[in-house]
Amino acid sequence: MSAISEPKSSWRAWLDDPAPKSQRQARLGEISRVAGKLVANPLASIGLAIVCALVLAALFAPWLARGQSPIGQDLADRLAAPSAAHWFGADELGRDIYARIMFGARVTLMIVALVAAIVAPIGLAVGVSAGYFGGLVDVVLMRVTDIFLAFPRLILALAFAAALGPGIANAVIAISLTSWPPYARIARAETAAIARSDFIAAIVLQGASPARILIRHVAPLCISSLIIRLTLDMAGIILTAAGLGFLGLGAQPPTPEWGAMVASGRDVILDQWWVATIPGLAIFVVSLGFNLLGDGLRDAFDPKSS
């Protein structure tokens, strides 16, 4: 009855209700407020647009590539300059660089998604347990975290890739193994604050098991901090993955990986600049996008900035 008689702008009112009636309403309201702040920030909007473009390029690569194959060779067009036929030119095997960039978005997106899927749960589990149980568990887990935090990331990733053999999967494992510690630290700090709240005490009194408390009540509250950190880290992950690709330890030929594409254009950079320059620009633009989006997200979530 009341829902019908309310004016058209009830959407906004429902989202911005200071006393939400359901969990869903509260969550949607929070998302809409963060999204609103994000769109109002021009730099963050640019970042969001770049990241969306990356996802779209990855999804629709076969259509966007205009029928060109990322691995189909055409030796007659070897090192062709940018033209109507090859928008970004062709590489040393006559493959269309524009098509390879589009399909390369899939590789990049897959790497960051896999690293995120590995790193965030590990960091969350370690940090939440350390922060909630405290005592010896905390000391041991944080000692291990500190040890991993002090490791040189790129060199260890190199050594891992060397031991496991080059390839995307192994590059992902190598990057993940060296990048989970900051997430554990963040989750631990958040948990230590949450664990002292009254609502946790209430759940303990209701007889909830530690596992239930951690998974259902503590972990969800740590997620927004982890997402911000993850977005800010994406640029670093992309740069490390591209670096491994450049050294020949990431994606293997003929996979259209941007770092490896830069490496393949290295020998001809004096005469055919586009072979190395364009994939490098793609790496730069995408990591810039993630940096802008991450900065924007941090500002939008930060209560101090509003």
Next chain:
Amino acid sequence: MRFLGFIGSLIATFLGLTAVTFCIGRFIPVDPVLAIIGDHASKQTYDRVRIEIGLDHSVPVQYFLYLSRVVRGDFGHSVMTSNPVVSDIFHFFPATLELATLATIIGVVVGVPAGVAAGALKGRWPDHVVRFLGLFGYSMPVFWLGLVGLWLFYAKLGWVAGPGRIDVAYDDIVETRTGVLLIDAAWAREWDVFDNALAHIVLPAALLGYISLAYIARMTRSFMIDALSQEYIVAARTKGCTFWQAVWRHAFPNILVSLITVIGLSYASLLEGAVLTETVFAWPGLGLYITRSLFNADMNAVLGGTLAVGAVFIGVNAICDFLYKIADPRLRTS
């Protein structure tokens, strides 16, 4: 007591590092015995060598043996250079050190004042310039920037010398005293060599310096903003300090302590992150040594190099952490 804790955590981290390199060494797809004796050796030779290199022991005992070799400075021989890995490391490390040090000097000399200016003038044009340069710096694939830099400044403009550390014509003129070419050349008063070495190092050092500058300026800026919002700044201003006096005399000394950590972190990450730059510029440092050994399946060299870089990285970090605790009076008493 605090010093003991510091040494303890340093040792724990180093043990962790050796455990990781040990595991990597165990997981390599190449059979270490076959790597030594080749495919055609007899079963007896295989078993004898397997016992000789200690593979018949249990894994913990193998780790202990590995650790005792590492502590004695025995990383095995490099297949590629046929030298002991340790002497290779001492041979290649000064080049990396030279590059990273010069880059850090550039990063500090430019980055700290830029960060202070950006923080003090928050929201005005110096702030925007610094933030944009910083954003570009940590979004940039360094290997690609190196390639473009070489193409522009070496091939097109001819302002700097090309890849490598020095021209072949100047090789072996100066005696190796420190391994740091610029110092050796200046010591021997061979100014031609010095100029040539400088022309080679300028571009990679400027490039890494830019990356470190981006990080240092960003951190300095946020420290400065934080310091300027404190009440002691208001107190200083009401006593008649000008704005810039308050910035340099009151806020700056307070952020100096945090800056030690930032500069140390950036130095440590340059020492390890130089791998990519060294590859692009064919700079004969530890990073290039590790990557070249990698492609020759020279595991002793790779793991020894990893351990050496890791130890330096951990050491620099720990020293900064320690300095930070000594330099900050608030942490001294607690």
